Amino acid sequence: MRILICGGAGYIGSHLARELSTQSAYEIIIIDNLSKGHLMSIPNGIIFEKADVRDKKALDRIFFKYKPDAVMNFCGSISVGESVNDPLEYYENNVVGTIYLLQAMIKHNVKYFIFSSSAAIFGNTKEIPITDDTQPEPISPYADTKFSIEKILAWSENAYGLKYVCLRYFNACGAHESGDIGEDHDPETHLIPLILQVALGQRDSISIFGDDYETKDGTCVRDYIHVTDIATAHIKALDYLIRENKSESFNLGSGEGYTVKEVINAAINITGHPIPDIVEARRAGDPAILIAESTRAEQILGWKRKYDTIESIVASAWKYHKTHANGYDN
Template sequence: MFYENLKTKKILICGGAGYIGSHLVRELSTQSAYEIIIFDNLSKGHIKSIPNGIKFENADVRDKRALDRLFSKYKPDAVMNFCGSISLRESVVDPLEYYENNVVGTIYLLQAMKKHNVKYFIFSSSAAIFGNAKEMPITDDARPEPISPYADTKFIIEKILAWSENAYGLKYVCLRYFNACGAHESGDIGEDHDPETHLIPLTLQVALGQRDSISVFGDDYDTKDGTCVRDYIHVTDLATAHIRALEYLIRENKSQLFNLGSGEGYTVREVINAARNVTGHSIPDIVEARRIGDPAILIAESTRAELILGWKRKYNTIESIVASAWMYHKTHTNGFKDI
């Protein structure tokens, strides 16, 4: 097996207490070849998501001294970065905060890697960098045209990585995807944002009696049922892709960009109907006006990841994704506060 020959073992996971990062930690911790170190300021992450025995450091990626201490202490062989702020609309309201946290924070992280001779970097990017792409699904080689500060920060970092490879020999993989969703199969960890803005957990809150209805923003789009189509990729499938990317990076010593998508997506009504089927709740919905800037369809393909990484999604239906999320939310009605 490849793991037997893997020389890189110490993996620093920045943002490892957050939603995607915590699921990556769960999957990576099942591989004996890896020693995991989590670095998180807990502004969005949850200390209760971290398994027993995993090393954890509470600090901010924008703290250069803390980064230097951490790299000196653990001497990681590879870095995975999930530290970015993620709300498109929030980034429009406060773009400077987004550029500072996402771009400046990543620069400090890369500077620490350069100083301590760490060569491999996995970046949690976003398919939002493609903006209002003219063709769907979005291919790996589509032209990035970010239309929000959030998306722009992701694209800027990708460009910084390319220049850093040219200057310093850094090797990196960028993984571009839209909506992470679902929860770990154990039901122990899942999605817990404050405030919550994602469709699946908001819909499940209706089933839990925490809100009266779910809003559907526009039902007159040129789609199968008039509602927007979006990509939904299970968070564990994303975690698996990050592990495959790490294996590829070390084995091939080549940088690469990968889209992670379903290639088809689901409408808002299909997601709500899946939640009705899974929960047995009627889940009332209210149609409201379209939100400014919402494209009718946003989906990506994953041809390159499938061919090069051997990545395959385990959760191939919206029902299986929603069912995993429901298993977490119905036993953690207040998120990690219930643990």
């Protein structure tokens, strides 16, 4: 099968490409505008086209040239704060870009679509852990773009026969077991890379935003799902689509999560470096606990996390960051 990975030079897309490239059943084509992605993250021998999903002519050319059998989309912008400050940019990139991609699929008779959604669509739900059937209530433009696309996909199945899987998760983290590729965002906003920057001497301390929550140590609890486990879920979702020809949505979660202090302590143990923390005021809108369970993915897809401890996740991230202190610019 020919798989078109949109955003395949980005963090999650590049790990998916790495996993798919080890299986002879797939031929991979990557498109990426490189606004956030990195050419160095793409495995050797994989077809790459620099293109933006908002460029209809480029999409038409690529679909005509390569004739993909399935499409996976990782092109979405991902910062909640950015989306609040510039919602129109987020709706254009995330929603309009996906619409153009779906239009190209329909024009070129491509049936299967895997969408990298987000558990952020559930908002500040009181249902913890979040189940596959929790009612979405997005509270940011970013989350709303993800939920909007999920609704567009449902209507598109009804109108055009498109089959899709939506995968919803919170914090993608960690790095490939080889240490060759990992997380490199500019600016970096994710907790684990920020903590490891302290271990690398690139920042003096890590901020903890509130230590008086009703959790085991007073700090927020969050889900952390290893990027390779997320990649594996996408492959299993594709297999499911081909086998069952049915659309579905799945949560990818740990069901338990980890506190901020637990992540920091894991990093101290893994790196052997002191990691000073500074407790600051709570951030507005931060729930005490945000975790999801993944019963449906486990039962239907047969998905199971390989990296099921915070120590294994942090260790993989450290393997990348200690040899790529400045990301791919090393």
